[in-house]
Amino acid sequence: MNQLIESAKDIFQNNKAAIIIGYTKDKSGRTKPFIAHNSDEAEKLTFNHHAVNNLAVYLTRLEKPKDGKIGIVAKGCDIRAINALIQENQIRRDDVLIIAMNCNGVVENQNEEFSKENTQIKCKYCQLRTPNNYDFLLGELEDFELPEDSQQELMNKLEAMTPEERWNFWESQFGNCIKCYACRQVCPLCYCEQCIVEKSMPQWIETSSTTRGNFSWNLIRAFHQAGRCIGCHECERVCPMDIPLTLLTRKMGMIAMKEFNYKHGMNINEPTLIGTYSTSDNEDFIK
Amino acid sequence: MEKVEEKFEPKIAAFVCNWCTYTGADLAGTSRLKQQTNARLIRVPCTGRIDPVFIIKAFENGADGVLVSGCHPGDCHYNAGNFHARRRWIFFKELLDFVGIDSSRLHFSWVSASEGKKWVDVVDGVINSVREKGPFTQYKKINREFEIPLETESKL
Amino acid sequence: MKSFIVTRSQINSLAAELLSKNWSIFTQSEDRKRFKQCESESEISVDGNGKPSDVSFKELFFPKSETLFYFNRDNEELTLLDPAEPGTKTVIFGAKPCDAASVPVLSKVFNWDYNDEFFNKRVENTIVISIACSYSDESCFCTSVGLSPFSEIGSDLFLIPTEKDSFILKIVSEKGEKFINEFPFMIQKEFEGTFDLENQKASFPKEKFDFASVKEWLGKNFKDEIWNEVGELCLGCAQCAYVCPTCHCFDIVDENCGVSCGRRVKNWDSCQFGLFTKHASGHNPREDQSRRYRQRVNHKFNYYKQRFDEILCTGCGRCTRGCPVSIDIAQVLEKIQCKQSAAIV
Numbered sequence: 001m002n003q004l005i006e007s008a009k010d011i012f013q014n015n016k017a018a019i020i021i022g023y024t025k026d027k028s029g030r031t032k033p034f035i036a037h038n039s040d041e042a043e044k045l046t047f048n049h050h051a052v053n054n055l056a057v058y059l060t061r062l063e064k065p066k067d068g069k070i071g072i073v074a075k076g077c078d079i080r081a082i083n084a085l086i087q088e089n090q091i092r093r094d095d096v097l098i099i100a101m102n103c104n105g106v107v108e109n110q111n112e113e114f115s116k117e118n119t120q121i122k123c124k125y126c127q128l129r130t131p132n133n134y135d136f137l138l139g140e141l142e143d144f145e146l147p148e149d150s151q152q153e154l155m156n157k158l159e160a161m162t163p164e165e166r167w168n169f170w171e172s173q174f175g176n177c178i179k180c181y182a183c184r185q186v187c188p189l190c191y192c193e194q195c196i197v198e199k200s201m202p203q204w205i206e207t208s209s210t211t212r213g214n215f216s217w218n219l220i221r222a223f224h225q226a227g228r229c230i231g232c233h234e235c236e237r238v239c240p241m242d243i244p245l246t247l248l249t250r251k252m253g254m255i256a257m258k259e260f261n262y263k264h265g266m267n268i269n270e271p272t273l274i275g276t277y278s279t280s281d282n283e284d285f286i287k
Numbered sequence: 288m289e290k291v292e293e294k295f296e297p298k299i300a301a302f303v304c305n306w307c308t309y310t311g312a313d314l315a316g317t318s319r320l321k322q323q324t325n326a327r328l329i330r331v332p333c334t335g336r337i338d339p340v341f342i343i344k345a346f347e348n349g350a351d352g353v354l355v356s357g358c359h360p361g362d363c364h365y366n367a368g369n370f371h372a373r374r375r376w377i378f379f380k381e382l383l384d385f386v387g388i389d390s391s392r393l394h395f396s397w398v399s400a401s402e403g404k405k406w407v408d409v410v411d412g413v414i415n416s417v418r419e420k421g422p423f424t425q426y427k428k429i430n431r432e433f434e435i436p437l438e439t440e441s442k443l
Numbered sequence: 444m445k446s447f448i449v450t451r452s453q454i455n456s457l458a459a460e461l462l463s464k465n466w467s468i469f470t471q472s473e474d475r476k477r478f479k480q481c482e483s484e485s486e487i488s489v490d491g492n493g494k495p496s497d498v499s500f501k502e503l504f505f506p507k508s509e510t511l512f513y514f515n516r517d518n519e520e521l522t523l524l525d526p527a528e529p530g531t532k533t534v535i536f537g538a539k540p541c542d543a544a545s546v547p548v549l550s551k552v553f554n555w556d557y558n559d560e561f562f563n564k565r566v567e568n569t570i571v572i573s574i575a576c577s578y579s580d581e582s583c584f585c586t587s588v589g590l591s592p593f594s595e596i597g598s599d600l601f602l603i604p605t606e607k608d609s610f611i612l613k614i615v616s617e618k619g620e621k622f623i624n625e626f627p628f629m630i631q632k633e634f635e636g637t638f639d640l641e642n643q644k645a646s647f648p649k650e651k652f653d654f655a656s657v658k659e660w661l662g663k664n665f666k667d668e669i670w671n672e673v674g675e676l677c678l679g680c681a682q683c684a685y686v687c688p689t690c691h692c693f694d695i696v697d698e699n700c701g702v703s704c705g706r707r708v709k710n711w712d713s714c715q716f717g718l719f720t721k722h723a724s725g726h727n728p729r730e731d732q733s734r735r736y737r738q739r740v741n742h743k744f745n746y747y748k749q750r751f752d753e754i755l756c757t758g759c760g761r762c763t764r765g766c767p768v769s770i771d772i773a774q775v776l777e778k779i780q781c782k783q784s785a786a787i788v
Contacts, residue, residue: 028581032769033676053768062675110769158385167387167425176476178498178507178685178711185680186767196340198718204340206698208710209507211429216343219386223339226378238767240497240682241476248385255381274378277370279360285380286373287396287409348699430700 003138004073007099008042011071017097018068021058023051030110033058047073047139049114052106054232056081056188059091070096075103076128080230080265081188083133087265087272088228090191093133100134102141108237116147121246122233124149133268155247170215176241177214179207183235183245184221189228196220222248227256227273230265297352297417299326300345301410304334304357306364307399312410314403322407323414326354333357335368339379342393346426352392352417356409359397369397391420444614446634451489451608454536457626458484461534469503470536471496478503478535489537491577491604495759499688500535500542504565505549507685507711511695515704526706529561533569541585541759543573543597545688551751552691570622573598574610579648582760584773587651590757593640603638611638651773652780654744654754660783661745665737669782673775674733676768681713683762683772689743689755692719714738740775 004022011017022045024034031050035058036042056078059070074082079100085091105119105126112118124147131137158166181197184190197205197217205220206213222245229249236246256262259282262273303309309330315322331337334357342353355376363369376395383393394416396409458468462484470487472479477498481487513524546566553559576592585591595601599619603611611634614620623629684690694712699705712719715735721727729735747755756772763771 026769026771027774028771030581030769030771035675057678058675061678163384163387163389164425165387166385170386171425171429180681180685180713181716182678182680182682182767185678203696203698204338204344207694207696208698208708212347212426213508215386215429216340216347219343219382220340223379223382226375226382234767238680238682238765240686240765242474248382251385252378252382255378259377274374277367277374279370281370281373282377283360283373285376285390285395287394287412 004045004047004099004101005042007136007138008036008045008071009039011097011099012036012039012042015068017071018065019062020045020071020073020097020099021055021062022071022073022099023047023053023055035062045073047101049105049107050110051075051101052108052120052237054078054081054186054188054234056085057186057234059085059096059188060191064095069094071099072096073099073101074131074134075101075106076126076131077103077122077230077232078188079131079133080128081232082265083268084189084228084230084265085191086268087270088189088275093268098131098134098136100131100137102131102137102139103129104142116145119147120233120237121149121151122231123147124151125231127231127263128266132266151244151247151250154244155250158247171211173243174214174218175211176243177209177218178241179209179214179217180240182238182240186234186238187225188232188234189225189230190221196224218243218245218248221245222252225249226252227260227262228264229253295418295422297325297414297422298350299352299354299410299414299417300342300348300350301326301328301354301356301413302331302334302337302341302345303328303354303398304336304364304369305330305332307358307362308356308396308406310400311398311402311406314400315406316403318403320403320407322410325414325418326410333363333365333368334372335363335365337372339375342379342383346388346392346423347430349427349430351423352394352413352420354394354396354410354413356396356398356406359399362399387425391416392423444620445630446611446613446638447630448605448632448634449602449610449612449629451610453629454489454602454610455484455487457629458487458534458536460626465532467531467533468536469500469533478538481536487536489572489574489602489610491574491602494578494580495539495541495576495761497761497765498686499545499759499761500538501545501549501688501691503533503535503569504546504562505553505691505693505711509561509709511707511709513704513706514697517703529564529568531568533565535569535571537602538571538573538598539576539759540573540590540592540594540596540598541576541583541757542688543571544590544594544757546571546597548597548689548747548751548753548755548757549691551753552747555751570599570619571597572600572602574602575604577604577646579646580760580764582763582771582773583648583758584651584760585758586647586649587773587776588654588754588756588758591647593643648758652776656780656783657776658745658748660779660786661741664782667782669775669778670733670737673736673770674731677715677732677736677770678767679715679717679732679735680767681711681715682765682767683739684713684715685711686761686765688757688759688761714742740772740779744776 020036024044033053105123107114108120205216233246345353357369394413398406468481469478475494475496478500510526515522553562595615599616601613601615692712693709697707720729743755
């Protein structure tokens with residue numbers, strides 16, 4: 001990825017950014033997040049099919065550098081997260097320098113070679129292959145037909161079930177949750193300073209990892225993503241118990257699309273869905 | 288002894304806004320309209336104040352059904368609280384439906400301060416619908432981990 | 444202690460007999476997620492080749508949520524009730540040496556200034572049958588913390604696969620001996636030869652760091668750049684702590700089940716959460732992730748050694764495999780060792 005290293009060095013040499021959040025390959029060959037602070041460290045930057053992480057999560061976690069912008073290497077889905085953060089007034093466009101990558105799909109398992117079939121679920125219904133908000137655009141977009149979306153099948157299956165069957169499905173899934181909160185920590189849009197599960201007067205959501213406590217945690221987490229989730233699938237990727245968490249957030253996204261024709265993180269000038277209202281919203285279900 | 292089968296009486300948690308529905312329910316009372324008594328009213332300032340976590344908490348604490356009610360659109364004491372709430376409910380009811388809590392357990396309504404009669408109709412309707420659906424055994428089952436196990440109790 | 448030769452079918456009959464006597468049997472689930480309870484002997488897995496389960500078997504001794512007592516208020520009278528004792532006799536089949544080694548390590552802290560009766564009871568009631576491990580990937584580092592794929596620490600019985608469907612069954616602990624004596628069909632063919640461990644050493648994961656130098660460096664260097672390097676990448680979830688076989692922090696909370704009754708419960712907690720050290724005043728002594736990560740490494744490789752003379756790590760590599768941002772703890776320790784070597788020169 002010489003193109004990326006060159007631009008990164010150029011950014012540091014001309015003081016266009018103070019740090020660059022990107023990916024590197026470690027000694028064991030894992031592609032992982034990395035923060036470059038100067039042009040020497042920029043040498044280590046890379047981008048490949050294993051660059052799965054959504055780096056936008058660092059934009060709200062890192063302290064803002066005093067002497068310049070935060071540079072960030074971003075794929076299409078990461079750009080949606082950055083756009084969403086700008087829409088939600090968490091960061092300012094002027095504070096970030098976006099080095100956009102044309103992405104041809106990513107593979108979750110670091111030991112697997114990229115192929116059309118083994119891409120992450122999000123790539124199977126990728127909604128932003130060509131970044132729409134950037135300072136630099138690198139990489140070549142290969143002609144690539146989206147593979148079959150296997151999650152949609154599961155979604156259809158669930159929707160066809162009776163409520164009781166759906167409850168049983170989720171009861172067994174949520175029963176596995178160990179409450180490590182990796183889903184929250186890895187989510188670029190979970191940026192609350194104090195999460196609702198940490199509020200203890202009263203304790204709205206039980207911290208116990210029992211089925212009941214897990215139900216309320218996962219439901220409320222999904223609800224807080226309603227109309228906001230940008231579909232990067234990080235929560236599901238990091239879940240040590242492999243709970244299909246994105247089914248819930250994707251469902252919320254489908255409703256946003258159906259009811260409001262809205263997709264979050266596509267346009268930084270659009271007001272947020274859940275922060276606004278319309279007098280003509282659907283109210284068929286209200287007596 | 289003859290076993291008397293106990294008739295199921297649903298417990299309903301009703302989150303109502305202070306300015307319209309609560310006053311409407313009050314009017315139903317002062318007008319001496321007859322209504323069923325299965326609903327416990329929880330008065331909140333505005334439907335916009337109702338965090339969906341309240342509804343989950345109600346189910347956790349044994350509610351068989353939940354009713355959420357407030358001012359008609361345009362009548363909100365705080366101008367837009369109910370508009371914001373309505374948009375949230377659209378998502379929340381679908382989310383609950385998706386995990387298996389269908390719309391027979393979660394009801395929404397607009398009842399103004401002058402609609403004592405409508406309140407009675409709404410609350411009776413909700414209670415009947417939940418009674419027909421039966422006790423919320425699924426949530427009660429996952430609640431059981433928290434209850435004192437019977438075998439422990441009998442040891443005493 | 445003695446060793447015997449057993450076959451896979453003998454192990455299955457052992458499991459079948461245990462099930463008929465109402466023992467609980469746990470083994471690694473097929474998808475290698477966690478240890479699951481078996482309902483038939485065909486489910487048990489004794490497989491030295493497989494990857495360690497994503498979540499360790501710690502939850503069988505130290506559950507993720509455990510009731511300490513129940514409370515009930517009837518009129519003005521308050522009654523407290525003990526939960527049922529963890530009394531089920533349990534056998535764990537096919538634990539990895541890096542799982543088994545965590546039991547004695549945890550026992551030290553759970554019997555430090557207070558004897559945790561729940562934990563002790565579970566250990567007492569559980570027989571751990573481990574199997575020599577022939578799996579290793581880039582995250583494994585058991586050899587760096589004084590263990591090995593053949594280490595028997597914490598096991599009651601130890602299996603070494605010899606040829607297809609045949610194992611050497613080593614009796615490791617007295618508890619294991621007492622247990623296996625009840626099943627005479629398991630101890631018919633004594634293994635008389637000696638197992639050549641030296642031959643196996645070539646396939647062990649390579650030693651990634653020297654523990655003594657790491658500990659020495661940690662003892663002397665509280666403030667260092669390295670913590671910022673890791674801390675700025677670490678996202679502060681507790682995945683590493685919850686999958687870890689040795690992490691044992693917990694939080695105690697009260698939860699209600701209605702108006703007048705409830706329970707006090709002990710839940711897993713982690714030093715990687717900001718809330719873990721936050722004072723009521725709002726002050727947080729470990730206010731950023733670099734300090735929290737420093738605590739994690741120091742607790743595992745410095746403080747615990749000082750206090751209990753054990754390393755709070757079995758080198759299973761679970762934390763690294765599962766880390767959302769692929770932080771490799773062995774690589775961090777390698778770096779620390781380099782720093783220590785540089786300091787000596």
